[in-house]
Amino acid sequence: MMNYVGDTTAALASQQQEHAIQIRDLRVVRGERTVLDGLDLTVGRGSITGLLGPSGSGKSTLMRAIIGVQKIVSGKVTVLGAPAGSVQLRDRVAYVTQAPSVYQDLTVRQNLAYFADVLGAPRSDVDRAIDQVDLASYADKLAANLSGGQFSRVSLAVALLGHPELLVLDEPTVGLDPVLRKELWDLFGRIASDGATLLVSSHVMDEAQRCDDLILLREGGMVLAHDTLSNLLERTGAADAEHAFLQLVSEEEIHA
Amino acid sequence: MNVRITLATARRVLTQLGHDHRTVAMLLVVPCLLITLMWWVYDGGPVWGQIGPALLVVFPFIMMFLVTSIATLRERTSGTLERLLSMPTRKLDFLLGYALAFGVVAILQAVLASVLAITLLDLEVAGPVALLLTVAVLDALLGVALGLFVSAFAKTEFQVVQFMPALVIPQILLCGLLLPRADLPTVLEVISDVLPLSYAVDAMNEVQRVSEPSVLGDGTVVLAFTFSLLALGATTLRRRTG
Ligand SMILES: Nc1ncnc2c1ncn2[C@@H]1O[C@H](COP(=O)(O)OP(=O)(O)O)[C@@H](O)[C@H]1O
Ligand SMILES: [Mg+2]
Numbered sequence: 001m002m003n004y005v006g007d008t009t010a011a012l013a014s015q016q017q018e019h020a021i022q023i024r025d026l027r028v029v030r031g032e033r034t035v036l037d038g039l040d041l042t043v044g045r046g047s048i049t050g051l052l053g054p055s056g057s058g059k060s061t062l063m064r065a066i067i068g069v070q071k072i073v074s075g076k077v078t079v080l081g082a083p084a085g086s087v088q089l090r091d092r093v094a095y096v097t098q099a100p101s102v103y104q105d106l107t108v109r110q111n112l113a114y115f116a117d118v119l120g121a122p123r124s125d126v127d128r129a130i131d132q133v134d135l136a137s138y139a140d141k142l143a144a145n146l147s148g149g150q151f152s153r154v155s156l157a158v159a160l161l162g163h164p165e166l167l168v169l170d171e172p173t174v175g176l177d178p179v180l181r182k183e184l185w186d187l188f189g190r191i192a193s194d195g196a197t198l199l200v201s202s203h204v205m206d207e208a209q210r211c212d213d214l215i216l217l218r219e220g221g222m223v224l225a226h227d228t229l230s231n232l233l234e235r236t237g238a239a240d241a242e243h244a245f246l247q248l249v250s251e252e253e254i255h256a
Numbered sequence: 257m258n259v260r261i262t263l264a265t266a267r268r269v270l271t272q273l274g275h276d277h278r279t280v281a282m283l284l285v286v287p288c289l290l291i292t293l294m295w296w297v298y299d300g301g302p303v304w305g306q307i308g309p310a311l312l313v314v315f316p317f318i319m320m321f322l323v324t325s326i327a328t329l330r331e332r333t334s335g336t337l338e339r340l341l342s343m344p345t346r347k348l349d350f351l352l353g354y355a356l357a358f359g360v361v362a363i364l365q366a367v368l369a370s371v372l373a374i375t376l377l378d379l380e381v382a383g384p385v386a387l388l389l390t391v392a393v394l395d396a397l398l399g400v401a402l403g404l405f406v407s408a409f410a411k412t413e414f415q416v417v418q419f420m421p422a423l424v425i426p427q428i429l430l431c432g433l434l435l436p437r438a439d440l441p442t443v444l445e446v447i448s449d450v451l452p453l454s455y456a457v458d459a460m461n462e463v464q465r466v467s468e469p470s471v472l473g474d475g476t477v478v479l480a481f482t483f484s485l486l487a488l489g490a491t492t493l494r495r496r497t498g
Contacts, residue, residue, distance in 0.1 A: 101335030
C-alpha cells in the first residue's frame with residue numbers, strides 16, 4: 001500500500017517534470033481584445049522553441065502568461081511543474097521583456113550586480129554574463145550611453161545570471177547585426193545543451209532554423225502549427241519558414 | 257521580507273542617485289539655498305524665527321516627493337518593477353529598499369539644512385538638536401511615502417508633476433507656514449487638521465519653541481500617515497497586470 005502511494009507520487013512528479021511549459025485552454029483579454037482564445041501548448045524540456053508570428057499576434061502576451069505577470073481570464077499555465085508565477089519559480093525562470101528592462105542610470109556591471117543580488121546569484125556570474133553578451137569592453141559604461149542593441153543585450157545578460165531552468169526571451173535579437181545574432185543563437189544553443197529550456201520569440205522567420213521546435217502563431221493568438229522546421233517544410237512544401245507560415249495561413253482561410 | 261534584496265535595492269537606488277549630480281544637488285543643496293533665501297527675505301527678523309521650522313519641513317518634503325514619485329514611476333513604466341517582481345523580490349523588499357535609500361538622503365538633508373539654519377542663520381532652537389533632526393527625517397520620509405503612492409496614479413512624468421499643485425501645494429499653504437494653524441478660518445483649520453504635513457510642521461515648531469518638547473503625538477501621526485501611504489502604495493505594486 002505504502003509502496004503504491006510512493007509510486008504514484010513519483011510517477012506524477014516525473015510526469016510533471018517532463019514538460020517545461022504546459023498550457024490548457026488559456027484565454028487572455030487585453031483591453032477590448034481577446035488576444036489568446038483557448039490556447040493549448042506543451043513545451044518539452046531541454047530544447048529551444050521558437051515562437052514565431054507577426055507583430056500583434058500575441059507572442060509577448062503568451063510569454064507574459066508563462067511568467068505569470070499577465071492577468072488571464074481562464075485556463076491553466078503550468079511551468080516546471082508549478083503554477084506560472086508561483087514563488088518557487090521566481091529564480092528558476094528567467095524572462096527578458098521585449099522592451100529592455102534595466103536601469104539607464106547604472107553602468108552595465110552595476111545593473112547586473114544588482115540583479116545578481118536580487119536573485120541570490122554569485123557575483124562571479126556578473127562578469128560571466130557580461131562576457132556572454134559580448135559587452136566586456138562596455139562593462140563600466142552607463143547603460144544610457146549604449147546603443148540600442150547594446151542596451152537590449154544588458155537586459156538579456158540579466159537572464160543569464162544564476163541557473164535558470166527556463167529562459168523566456170521576447171525578441172532578444174531584434175535590431176542586432178547578423179554577426180551578433182549568430183553569436184547569440186550559438187549561446188542559446190549552448191545554454192539548451194546544458195539542459196535549460198528556451199522559448200524565444202521572433203518575427204524574423206529566418207531565425208527558425210536555429211530552433212528545435214517552432215510554434216507559429218497567427219493573428220488572434222491561434223497556434224497554426226507546432227512542429228520542427230523540417231516537418232513544417234515537408235508538410236507545406238515551402239522553401240522556408242516564412243513561406244510555410246503564409247501557406248498555413250492561406251490553408252486556414254480556405255478551410256474557414 | 258528579504259534583507260538581502262532590501263539592502264541591495266537601497267544600495268542600487270543610492271548608486272543611481274550617485275550618477276545623477278543634479279538630483280543630488282536638488283535633494284541636498286536646493287533646500288539649503290531656499291531656506292537661506294527666506295532668511296534673507298525676512299532679513300533674519302522675527303518672522304524668520306516663526307517660519308524657520310516650517311521651512312525645514314516644507315522644502316525637504318517637496319524635494320523628496322518629487323524625486324521619489326518620478327523614480328518609482330520610472331520603475332513602473334520601464335519594466336524594471338515588473339522584472340523585479342517576477343524575481344524573488346517582494347513588494348515589501350522594494351518599498352523598504354526605497355524608504356531606506358531615501359531615509360539616508362533624508363538624514364544628510366536634515367543635517368545640512370538644520371545645521372545651516374541653527375548656525376549661520378541664527379535660528380533659535382529651544383529643544384534638543386537630535387530631536388530636531390529626527391523630526392526632520394520623519395517629515396522627509398512622509399514625502400517619500402507620498403511620492404511612492406502617487407506614482408501609481410500617473411502614466412507619465414508630466415502627470416506626476418501635476419500632483420504638486422493638487423496634493424502638495426495645498427498642504428504647504430495650510431500647514432502653518434503662512435499663518436499659525438490656530439489663526440486659520442475654522443473650515444481651513446479643520447482641513448489642515450487632516451493633512452499630514454500640518455503635523456510634521458507642528459512637531460518641528462514644538463521642538464523649536466519648547467526646551468523639553470513633546471513630539472510623541474505629532475510624530476505618531478506623521479509616522480501613521482507614512483506607513484499608511486506605504487501600505488497603500490504596496491497595494492498598487494501589482495505583479496500581474498492586464
Ligand atoms: N498593454 C496592452 N493593453 C491592451 N492591449 C494590448 C496591450 N499590449 C498588447 N495589446 C494587444 O494585444 C495584442 C497582442 O499583443 P502582443 O502580445 O504584444 O503581440 P506580439 O508580441 O506578437 O507583437 C495586440 O493586438 C495588442 O494590440
Ligand atoms: Mg511582442
